[in-house]
Structures are given as C-alpha cells and as structure tokens.
Amino acid sequence: MSLTDRDRKHLWHPYTQHKTAAPPVAIVRGQGALLWDESGKQYIDAIASWWVNPFGHSNRFIADAIYKQLTSLEHVLFGGFTHEPAVLLAEKLIEILPRNQQKLFFSDNGSTAVEVALKASLQYFHNQNQKRTTVIAFEDAFHGDTFAAMAASGISFFTQAFQGMLIDVVRIPVPVPGREQDSKAALREAIQNHDCAAFIFEPLVLGAAGMVMYEPQILDELIAICKESHVLTIADEVMTGFGKTGKTFACDYLARQPDMMCLSKALTGGTIPMAITTFTQQIFDGFYSDDINKALFHGHTFTANPTGCAAALAAISLWQQPGMQENVSRINMQHRNFLDTIKTHPRVATTRLIGVICAIEIKTDNHESYYGNLRNKLYDFFIQNGVILRPVGNIVYILPPYVITNEQLATIYATVAKALDQVS
Numbered sequence: 038m039s040l041t042d043r044d045r046k047h048l049w050h051p052y053t054q055h056k057t058a059a060p061p062v063a064i065v066r067g068q069g070a071l072l073w074d075e076s077g078k079q080y081i082d083a084i085a086s087w088w089v090n091p092f093g094h095s096n097r098f099i100a101d102a103i104y105k106q107l108t109s110l111e112h113v114l115f116g117g118f119t120h121e122p123a124v125l126l127a128e129k130l131i132e133i134l135p136r137n138q139q140k141l142f143f144s145d146n147g148s149t150a151v152e153v154a155l156k157a158s159l160q161y162f163h164n165q166n167q168k169r170t171t172v173i174a175f176e177d178a179f180h181g182d183t184f185a186a187m188a189a190s191g192i193s194f195f196t197q198a199f200q201g202m203l204i205d206v207v208r209i210p211v212p213v214p215g216r217e218q219d220s221k222a223a224l225r226e227a228i229q230n231h232d233c234a235a236f237i238f239e240p241l242v243l244g245a246a247g248m249v250m251y252e253p254q255i256l257d258e259l260i261a262i263c264k265e266s267h268v269l270t271i272a273d274e275v276m277t278g279f280g281k282t283g284k285t286f287a288c289d290y291l292a293r294q295p296d297m298m299c300l301s302k303a304l305t306g307g308t309i310p311m312a313i314t315t316f317t318q319q320i321f322d323g324f325y326s327d328d329i330n331k332a333l334f335h336g337h338t339f340t341a342n343p344t345g346c347a348a349a350l351a352a353i354s355l356w357q358q359p360g361m362q363e364n365v366s367r368i369n370m371q372h373r374n375f376l377d378t379i380k381t382h383p384r385v386a387t388t389r390l391i392g393v394i395c396a397i398e399i400k401t402d403n404h405e406s407y408y409g410n411l412r413n414k415l416y417d418f419f420i421q422n423g424v425i426l427r428p429v430g431n432i433v434y435i436l437p438p439y440v441i442t443n444e445q446l447a448t449i450y451a452t453v454a455k456a457l458d459q460v461s
C-alpha cells in the first residue's frame with residue numbers, strides 16, 4: 038500500500054475537506070528547493086513549504102547543529118531554568134532586531150507568538166487598571182488559528198464558525214495604494230470610539246490574503262497615530278521575517294518601530310517548530326512588580342527548546358553568510374523580469390513584487406473564492422507539472438527558498454505562463 042493510501046486511514050489534514058480533496062502527495066525526500074514523492078516524481082517547492090524554508094530542504098549545516106545539540110542537551114524546562122542556546126539566540130536576535138526590541142518570549146508557532154502578543158497587550162493595560170479590551174486589525178489579515186489570533190484575522194473562511202466567541206476586534210482597511218486615507222481615518226475612528234489596547238498588522242505584505250502589499254510610509258503614519266493614543270503596536274513578522282521582503286525584517290523599512298514583534302516560520306530555517314514574541318523594555322516593565330498577579334501567566338511545555346534554539350542560531354548564521362542576501366536580490370531581479378513579460382498577458386489583472394515574493398492576480402468574471410474552482414484547477418495543473426504553488430483564490434504567488442537556482446526559477450515561470458494560457 039502506498040503512503041498516500043495508508044495516510045487516508047487515520048490522518049486529518051489542515052484546511053482540508055476530506056470528502057472532496059485529492060489525496061495528499063507523499064513526499065519522501067527533499068534537497069535544496071526540490072522535493073520527491075514516493076513514485077520518484079520531482080517537484081520544485083516554489084512556496085518554501087508555507088514560507089518556512091529559505092535555506093533549502095535537508096540543509097546540512099542546520100542538521101549538524103541540531104544533531105550536536107541533541108547529543109548534549111535536547112531539552113530542559115524553561116520555568117526556573119535556562120541554557121546557553123536560549124541565551125545565545127537572544128543575544129543574536131537582539132543584534133539584528135529593531136533597536137527598541139529588548140525582551141524575548143518563546144513559544145511554538147506563529148499563532149502562539151500572536152496569542153502571546155495579544156494577551157500581553159490586554160494584560161499590560163489591565164495591570165495599570167485601565168480598561169482597554171479592543172484590538173485593531175486589518176480587514177484581510179491572517180494572524181493564525183488559535184482563538185485570539187483567529188479573532189484578529191479577517192478572512193471569514195477561517196473564522197466564520199466561531200463568530201460571537203472571539204475577543205473584540207475593530208477592522209480597518211488595508212492601506213493599499215489609493216486607500217491610505219481610508220485606512221488612516223478608520224484607525225483614528227477606531228481609537229476614538231473604542232478602548233483600544235493594540236493594533237496588530239502584517240508589515241508591508243499580507244500573506245494569506247494573497248500577498249497584498251502596501252508601502253512603509255503609510256505604516257509609519259499608522260504607527261504614529263497609535264503612539265499618540267498609547268495604543269500598542271504589534272508587527273506580525275511570522276511570514277515576512279528573515280529576508281522575505283529583501284531586508285531582515287519588514288520593519289527595517291520603517292522609521293518608527295512597533296512595540297512588539299512576532300517571529301516564527303523561517304526562524305529555524307523550516308526545521309523545528311519555534312516562535313518568539315519580542316517586546317520593548319516598556320512593555321516588560323508593565324509586568325515587573327512585587328505582585329505575582331502582574332506576571333505574564335503564559336507558557337508552553339517546549340518553551341525555548343534547546344534544539345530549536347540551536348536550529349535558529351544556525352539558520353540566522355546562514356542568513357548572515359556572504360551571498361545569502363545576494364540570493365534575495367537575485368530572485369527579486371528574476372521575478373521582476375518575469376513579471377515584465379507577463380504583465381500585458383490578457384489574463385493578468387495586476388502583479389506585485391517585494392523581496393522574494395511575487396504575486397500575479399488573474400482576471401476573473403466573478404469574485405473567486407479562497408478555495409474556488411479556478412484556484413483548484415491551477416493548483417492541480419502546477420502539481421501535475423512538478424511545481425508546488427498554492428494559489429489564493431485567483432492570486433498565484435511565488436515565494437521560493439533563497440537557494441533556488443535560476444534554472445529552477447525559469448521552470449516555475451514557464452509553468453505559470455503555461456497555466457495562464459491553458460487553465461481557465
């Protein structure tokens with residue numbers, strides 16, 4: 038029996054309607070930007086396995102760091118204990134994070150990193166006996182699938198079954214070009230009419246919304262408005278972190294810095310699940326007290342897992358290696374050339390580009406839903422042609438590992454171009 042057949046007996050997959058979904062592809066091996074399935078078919082991982090893998094699959098350098106850590110200290114509880122990999126990782130991150138970030142809190146995934154930031158925001162004001170219980174978020178945001186993260190997410194597909202059970206969130210328009218003033222006005226109105234604790238945003242690129250992009254200047258203005266009213270700001274860099282936008286963090290494009298940042302996905306180079314929420318000293322001090330009740334009562338069993346820390350340290354040193362950031366510029370150039378060739382294709386509505394992320398919006402008659410018909414046909418076409426791409430509705434985006442070769446990129450582009458001609 039194939040792995041795919043055995044999978045069907047007991048496994049429940051994410052975001053999957055098992056009655057109608059095609060059977061999953063069983064991957065047995067990965068190397069660089071390539072994956073192979075159990076029948077030996079090769080695929081190019083054009084989305085870095087949900088945006089986690091910048092340095093290639095089965096990366097030897099990270100694997101060695103993990104093995105070394107596993108054979109000296111695989112795990113120890115972080116309540117009342119510490120260890121060198123956590124200390125080294127904190128020191129390393131403080132060097133590369135925006136200067137105002139001073140304190141790091143570990144968890145396991147992007148949703149928990151967001152959960153921690155939101156809980157900390159709400160408790161920060163609670164600790165000062167201020168009633169601030171509303172969170173501001175963008176309309177099409179995605180911040181994860183745990184309850185507070187889900188509340189902050191605007192894509193109804195993911196949250197519709199849980200309406201009425203979520204924390205209070207006010208949504209404002211994404212400040213895409215042309216909507217900057219609407220977004221600013223809505224933010225001002227939200228702050229005026231609600232007791233707002235925090236504004237959470239995906240800086241410069243909304244990933245799950247279909248790589249929707251906006252400019253750093255307007256985000257600076259939104260942050261400034263929040264600062265005037267002491268509304269805390271949370272940059273969810275779970276997707277954008279570690280080079281995706283061309284700089285280490287999307288916030289590096291900003292003049293004003295957020296109070297909190299959420300990191301995960303590429304943090305460990307796509308190897309071990311780990312996340313970090315980072316804070317300014319001021320937020321940390323809001324919990325610093327003789328009163329035990331003012332502590333942040335949040336934690337996870339595998340908090341600051343030493344093996345995960347070792348993987349993250351290795352991943353960050355790969356990011357800092359000569360040549361790696363040049364890879365990002367190289368991919369950006371290749372993307373730009375490709376977009377230039379297809380911009381005028383009759384089926385292309387718009388294109389977007391930042392760092393290693395490019396997106397192509399395909400013209401449709403009716404509003405294509407997240408998991409609509411065209412989307413499924415495109416997905417199947419790409420898989421058949423050995424390219425892993427997961428369109429969001431009518432938006433096809435590419436976000437490859439940084440180690441992808443120009444030849445592999447050319448194959449992805451040719452496959453997308455062919456889909457534009459053949460799939461409708």
Ligand SMILES: *Cc1c(COP(=O)(O)O)cnc(C)c1O
Nearest residue numbers: 146147148179180181244275276
């Ligand atoms: C993926 C993602 C999350 C959720 O991360 P998980 O590890 O899937 O829980 C949160 N925020 C953003 C911006 C993401 O892209």
